[in-house]
Amino acid sequence: MNVSRIALVTGANQGLGRALAEGLAARMEPDDLVLLTGRNPQRVADAARETAQADATRARVEGRVLDVTDSGAVARLAEELRTRHGGVDIVVSNAVARLLPGESQSERADEFIDVSNTATHTILRAFGPILRPGGRLIVVASSLGTLGHLPARLHPLFDGASLDQVEYAVESWRTAVHRGTAVEEGWPLWLNVPSKVAQVAAVRAVAAERRERDLAAGTLVAAVCPGMVDTPTSRPWFDDYSQAQSPEQAAAAVLDLILAEHVDPALYGELVRFGHALDWHAGTPPTAQNDLLVP
Template sequence: MTGANQGIGRAVVEGLADRLGPDDVIFLTGRHAERVAAATEEIGRKQVVGRVLDVTDAGAVAALADELKAEYGGVDLVVSNAVGPLVPERTQAEQVDEFLAVANGGTSAVLRSFGPVLRPGGRLIVVASSLGTLDHVAPAVRDRFDGTTLEQIEAAVEEYRSAVHAGTAAEQGWPDWINFPSKVAQVAAVRAVAAERRTADLADGTLIASVCPGLVDTRASRPWFDDFSQARTPVQAAEPMLDFVLQPTDPTTYGELVRDGKVLPWKPTERNDAH
């Protein structure tokens, strides 16, 4: 579990510790050693092992995947949840590099390194958002994310990042808020990897998908929303996610963005058809 020392990530780790067996090993990872150590100690479960991991370092992600493959023969569940800071009082250009490096670079690194070590029947889940559907980016840039490869999506993220710094993002059709192209790219990355693996994965019950936890009252969301009356706590958000990843694979959810067990349509036309 990446990004697991607080918020949703920590709640998922605690939920897994409750639901899995005493011999299962759950890795709680984050990039700050003190926070990882504190969270692991506070959870206080022998199954939970804290590890420092900076998902912006693709080499470190690959090394951990190789280590777990060598020690355990593979992994059964991977949850990519790491996200960088994003606050209203700083400009998009001041924040875009770190935010994309964590959210999108981290997602790509986890997909690329942990996909090959996922055991049959395993799960690889990326925590994303309902903002990650194609209707949250303008038609002018949608083709960067639809039906493309992981490498093409990474190139699109870099194109967006460069446009923000050049001050040309708006005229090129990119959204004003970093979260929109970032979340769309996360979901697109999952779809790209899933498209390549779909036949083999469905044959052995393996699941690759992205999930939307809904509005959750966390440190990251607090600066952006005024009304949290309908928001979930991290524990409340984790419950349906855990239900989803621990149940048998539903082929209709494979490669899709899922919220509370239901698929969120990827394209605006699919959204209209669903209604």
């Protein structure tokens, strides 16, 4: 069996995902492999080639076309890694659908939920079982992912929920959006808020089942908030970028978490920002669009 480490980053052909793939390639060992994935074949090929040729690159880099909304494709890649390498060591779920402020939330709901939530569930289910001891399973989320950003009436849907229950809640929310009853049922108008809460809840659900054996093996399952990042996806939502990080700057703290020698039990299963766990129950339901612009 090949014992070198295997890292996989989704949504990695640009922005934070690419910075994470580049950072892993620079900080892992020459026999390790970084799989840089995305949906667009040309962008994936270009990003993988440029990363592999960068002066700082140490690990091998391979581009893979992967549509995270294609559950079959995700399952096939997981099975390939299990068969060829005995599993995977680092998985970073980073893919996100770009949403502009002027776009209809209901018209974009399916794509947004499919990429941010359904795909997160698929990745957790596909790669969790093949994560090797000492591995890292990380979902890139946001500080909007704490439960308090939802009205209290919705908290029971996610607090202490299993992954199946989180998935059911997400589909109930999707149905409410299409039915035009989402606001009446208490869901925030802006898709990003329920989506991020559901992402973190999904991570917490998986972590709750694995915690004891993962900590014994030095394995980490967590969500991360990278902070405000200057990318094409986030730029339309902000007027002031004076405090924004470049993708490379934002990737640094995430990479430190991923590549830390030891796992801090206080971070296991939590939403981590700059090395500290955020309070799951913190936050205030948004009352205006500007309330959503928090990294």
